[in-house]
Each structure stands twice: as C-alpha cells, then as structure tokens.
Amino acid sequence: MKNLLTPKNIKTVVGIVAIYGIIQLLISTNILSDYYQVTLAMICINIILAVGLNLITGFTGQFSLGHAGFMSIGAYTSALITINMTGEYSFYVGILGGAGLAAVVGFIIGMPTLRLKGDYLAIATLGMAEIIRIMMLNLDFTGGAAGLSGIPQYTNWLWLFVFSAGTVLVTRNFINSSHGRACISIREDEIASEAMGVNTTKYKVLAFVIGAFFAGIAGALYSSYFYFIKPDLFGFLKSIDILVIVVLGGMGSLTGSILAAILLAIISTYLQSFPELRMVIYSLLLVIIMIFRPKGLMGSKEFSLGGFPGNLSLPWKKSAKVKDEG
Amino acid sequence: MLEIKNIDVYYGVIHALKDISLTVSQGEIVTLIGANGAGKTTTLRTISGLIKPANGRVDFNGERIKGTSAKDIVKKGLSHVPEGRRVFPEMTVFENLELGAYLRKDKKGIKDDLDRVYASFPILQKRSRQNAGTLSGGEQQMLAIGRALMSRPKLLLMDEPSMGLAPLLVKEIFSIIRQINEQGTTILLVEQNANMALSIAHRAYVIETGSIVLEGTGKELAQSEEIKKAYLGG
Numbered sequence: 001m002k003n004l005l006t007p008k009n010i011k012t013v014v015g016i017v018a019i020y021g022i023i024q025l026l027i028s029t030n031i032l033s034d035y036y037q038v039t040l041a042m043i044c045i046n047i048i049l050a051v052g053l054n055l056i057t058g059f060t061g062q063f064s065l066g067h068a069g070f071m072s073i074g075a076y077t078s079a080l081i082t083i084n085m086t087g088e089y090s091f092y093v094g095i096l097g098g099a100g101l102a103a104v105v106g107f108i109i110g111m112p113t114l115r116l117k118g119d120y121l122a123i124a125t126l127g128m129a130e131i132i133r134i135m136m137l138n139l140d141f142t143g144g145a146a147g148l149s150g151i152p153q154y155t156n157w158l159w160l161f162v163f164s165a166g167t168v169l170v171t172r173n174f175i176n177s178s179h180g181r182a183c184i185s186i187r188e189d190e191i192a193s194e195a196m197g198v199n200t201t202k203y204k205v206l207a208f209v210i211g212a213f214f215a216g217i218a219g220a221l222y223s224s225y226f227y228f229i230k231p232d233l234f235g236f237l238k239s240i241d242i243l244v245i246v247v248l249g250g251m252g253s254l255t256g257s258i259l260a261a262i263l264l265a266i267i268s269t270y271l272q273s274f275p276e277l278r279m280v281i282y283s284l285l286l287v288i289i290m291i292f293r294p295k296g297l298m299g300s301k302e303f304s305l306g307g308f309p310g311n312l313s314l315p316w317k318k319s320a321k322v323k324d325e326g
Numbered sequence: 327m328l329e330i331k332n333i334d335v336y337y338g339v340i341h342a343l344k345d346i347s348l349t350v351s352q353g354e355i356v357t358l359i360g361a362n363g364a365g366k367t368t369t370l371r372t373i374s375g376l377i378k379p380a381n382g383r384v385d386f387n388g389e390r391i392k393g394t395s396a397k398d399i400v401k402k403g404l405s406h407v408p409e410g411r412r413v414f415p416e417m418t419v420f421e422n423l424e425l426g427a428y429l430r431k432d433k434k435g436i437k438d439d440l441d442r443v444y445a446s447f448p449i450l451q452k453r454s455r456q457n458a459g460t461l462s463g464g465e466q467q468m469l470a471i472g473r474a475l476m477s478r479p480k481l482l483l484m485d486e487p488s489m490g491l492a493p494l495l496v497k498e499i500f501s502i503i504r505q506i507n508e509q510g511t512t513i514l515l516v517e518q519n520a521n522m523a524l525s526i527a528h529r530a531y532v533i534e535t536g537s538i539v540l541e542g543t544g545k546e547l548a549q550s551e552e553i554k555k556a557y558l559g560g
Contacts, residue, residue, distance in 0.1 A: 197400030
C-alpha cells in the first residue's frame with residue numbers, strides 16, 4: 001500500500017476543504033445571494049460536464065458534439081426516480097441511476113461510432129444527441145415537450161461541490177495513470193499508439209463511457225437543482241456550450257475547463273443586466289479570447305493544489321528552468 | 327523467424343499486394359526496397375496487424391499471427407517503427423519511451439531498457455523532458471527507434487528510417503540500425519534509399535507494383551545491373 005499522506009495529497013485535501021469552506025461561509029453570511037447561488041450551481045454543473053468532455057475531446061482526441069444527450073439521460077432518469085420514490089435516499093439512487101444509464105448508452109453508442117474519425121464522429125455524436133432529445137420529446141413518461149416539473153430539490157452546495165471536486169480528482173488520476181497515457185497517445189497519433197500495442201478501440205470507448213457517466217451526474221444534479229426539465233434544455237446548443245468551455249479553457253487541461261466554466265458563468269451572469277447586448281458581448285469576448293489565447297486559457301498546462309505555491313509559474317522562473325535542462 | 331506466404335492485400339478494389347512471400351531468419355537484417363507505391367509499407371503494416379490481408383499466411387516464430395490484433399502481435403515480440411516517425415508530439419521524450427513499454431509490467435526490465443536506449447541515443451537522455459514535437463527530424467527518428475526498442479522486440483520492423491533526413495544523419499541512423507542488429511535484434515527494413523539499405527542488409531527483396539521481382543543477398547543485389555539502373559542511379 002502506497003503512502004497516501006504525502007505533502008502533495010495533504011495540500012490537495014486542505015485546498016479542496018478550504019475552497020468549500022470559504023464558499024460555504026459566503027453562502028451562510030448571505031454575501032452570495034440566492035441569485036449568485038444559481039450561478040454557482042451552473043458553474044459546478046458545467047465543470048462536471050466540461051471535465052467529462054475534455055477527457056473525450058481534449059485528452060483522447062475524439063471530437064464529440066453530443067454531450068448534452070448524456071446530460072439529458074442523467075437528468076430525466078434521476079428526475080423520474082426522485083419523483084416516484086420518497087425520501088432523500090431516492091436522490092442517491094437517482095444520481096447513480098442517471099449516471100449509470102448515461103454510461104450504458106455511451107457504451108452502446110460509442111462502440112460503433114468511435115470507429116469514425118474527426119468530422120464524421122462529430123456528426124454521428126450530434127445525431128445521437130438529437131435522437132435522445134426527440135425520444136424525450138415523444139415518450140409519454142418523460143412529459144413530452146412540457147417536460148417534467150416538481151422534481152424534488154435535493155441538490156445543494158455540498159453535493160454540487162462534492163461531485164465537481166470528485167469528478168476533477170477522478171479524471172486527474174485517470175489521466176496520470178497508464179490508462180490515461182494510452183488515451184493521450186491516441187490523441188497524439190492513433191497509428192503509432194496502435195503500433196505500440198495500445199488497444200485503441202478499448203480506450204476510446206472507455207473515455208467516452210467515463211465522460212458520459214459524468215454528464216449523467218451533471219444532468220441529475222441539474223434536474224434536482226432547478227426542479228424542472230424539458231427536452232429543449234439539452235439540445236444542440238447545450239452541447240456547443242460545453243464544447244466552448246473545453247476549447248476556451250484549453251483542450252487537455254482540466255484546470256482550463258474549471259477556469260473557463262467559472263469565467264463564462266460569471267460573464268453571462270453580469271451580462272444579464274444588458275439583455276439586448278448580452279449575446280453580442282459574450283460572442284465578442286469568445287472571439288477575443290481565442291485570438292489572444294488560441295490554445296485556450298491554459299493550453300494543455302495544469303495547476304494543481306498539491307504543488308501550491310511553488311507551481312505558480314512566473315515567466316522569469318520558467319525560462320531559467322529550461323536553461324537548466326537544455 | 328518470420329515467414330509470410332502468398333499474401334494478398336486489397337484497398338477497396340485496388341490490389342495492393344499480389345502474392346507476396348518472404349522470410350526473415352533470426353539475427354538477419356533483411357531489406358525490402360522499391361519505388362513509391364510499390365507496397366513496401368503495406369507489407370510491413372500487414373505483418374504488424376494494422377492491415378488485414380485477404381488471404382495468405384503470416385507466421386512468426388512458428389505461430390500464425392495473421393488476424394491477430396496489433397496489440398497481441400506486439401506482445402509476441404514484434405515491434406514496428408512506423409513511416410514518418412510518428413512520435414507523440416505533445417508528450418515528453420521520456421513519456422514516449424514509456425509508452426513503448428506500454429505492454430510490459432516488469433518495472434526493473436523497463437528501467438534497464440530505458441538506460442540501454444539512453445546509452446545508444448545520448449541525445450534522447452539530454453532531451454528527456456522536452457516535448458517530442460520540438461525535436462529535429464533525426465532526433466525524432468532516434469526516438470521512434472528507441473520507443474520501438476522499449477517493447478524489447480525480437481523482430482523490429484522499420485519503415486523508411488531515412489525519410490526526410492540529411493545524408494549525414496542517414497549514415498548515423500544506419501549505423502545505429504546495424505548496432506541494434508549486432509545486439510541481437512532481427513530487423514526487417516523497408517527503404518527507398520536502396521544504396522544504404524543494401525549496404526547493411528544480409529538479404530534483400532525488391533518489390534514492384536505489389537509483387538516481389540528479385541531477391542538475393544545485399545551484395546548480389548547491390549551489384550546487379552538491373553538494380554543499379556532502376557534504383558541506384560547508374
């Protein structure tokens with residue numbers, strides 16, 4: 001058994017608890033009003049979604065445009081479970097059921113479509129998300145176009161935080177494992193990866209299933225926080241929103257996804273006061289950020305709590321380091 | 327060690343390999359030379375399981391490997407240095423080498439082989455924490471070879487290691503190939519640079535539009551009039 005109490009791990013745990021504590025304090029003292037708490041919930045849900053999609057698109061290099069489909073499966077499954085069962089216990093079943101079902105659907109869809117590459121895969125995943133949306137629209141028990149309402153509200157700040165921090169940690173450990181390396185090697189060069197003996201199909205499907213699982217969790221949290229869902233919420237635009245977060249943060253950077261999720265949520269919250277110009281400014285900002293940071297905010301770099309504060313890379317420090325190694 | 331018999335490969339309706347047979351024995355360097363589009367790369371990729379042949383036999387160490395997945399073929403001790411190097415550009419040199427040993431579990435052995443690769447290619451050790459994409463063409467080729475050696479192959483398939491390299495580097499790469507062979511790895515080398523390839527090969531095959539048209543020892547072919555005219559420029 002490896003020693004888990006390394007200074008790095010301790011710092012990570014302390015950091016996570018500190019973030020939770022500070023925000024909890026802000027909520028208790030009502031500095032973060034209800035209005036901002038909605039933004040906070042969206043940030044957490046978007047972090048889970050973006051991290052999952054980053055694993056598929058940023059790390060494994062499989063371009064997916066159907067992430068909202070998995071989210072909707074999680075949302076509907078968990079909503080139906082919590083509506084039809086009583087007690088807080090139903091929330092746990094709902095989250096697990098939603099995430100599990102999303103993962104299963106991810107597997108079924110991933111097996112045939114992940115043979116496709118690039119644009120073709122994007123179109124296939126897009127089609128898949130549309131099929132899911134149309135099904136939700138036409139099935140009886142999902143409430144059709146009116147959707148489901150009166151979903152019991154169990155999602156709170158604690159759950160949002162636990163799941164988003166958990167998603168990030170699990171993904172980070174996966175990326176740093178040999179499985180994660182295999183995934184990255186597929187992104188880098190699929191043929192070489194196969195020639196090294198990596199089972200490329202297996203890892204593409206695995207990344208897809210894990211991403212779908214997280215999207216299922218995000219959907220479940222969403223439905224239980226906003227207690228109302230309808231098929232339109234999980235359309236093509238939602239998939240694009242998630243992709244924007246991933247690309248803006250940096251493909252292959254978890255920290256980037258987190259930062260971008262926070263940044264975009266804050267921007268769109270503040271722009272609510274200018275409804276006419278909101279989308280114009282939002283789009284302009286995206287264009288400007290992509291011009292100045294074409295690889296996203298973080299590129300493929302990471303910032304870890306465990307390495308804090310030594311990893312605050314300062315420009316002059318970095319150039320000195322390169323010299324040492326050269 | 328490696329025996330392929332009557333292999334046919336199609337790309338859609340195009341008959342890319344027609345009834346190809348060749349053998350490689352333990353300890354040899356065998357080269358397969360030919361022009362662009364003759365089917366050299368296709369032959370290698372068929373052997374390493376990246377392409378499935380329509381019919382024929384591929385035997386490695388007396389075992390049939392046709393239809394075996396690329397992953398299991400690597401496990402059996404056959405490693406492929408793909409055409410155009412194909413290193414993982416956004417990964418460090420060290421991570422690239424680590425991935426070469428992807429299927430191995432023996433940490434001690436991996437460490438030994440890493441040291442051995444660093445000993446053969448000191449430049450790789452110097453650049454071990456640099457992204458592979460930032461290496462020069464020659465260094466990338468060394469990395470691709472080193473990465474393939476990390477799986478401790480019995481047979482190494484090399485696809486055009488001289489491609490796009492300066493003449494001086496080509497010489498260096500070929501002397502490295504010879505060293506690897508002297509250390510006990512059998513090599514099947516595909517090349518357009520017939521001169522260099524024939525100079526280090528024990529035996530050679532010439533492939534033309536999907537069929538093998540000539541075979542012999544490296545020396546024989548280097549002196550053959552036909553070869554001189556077609557591939558050696560005079």
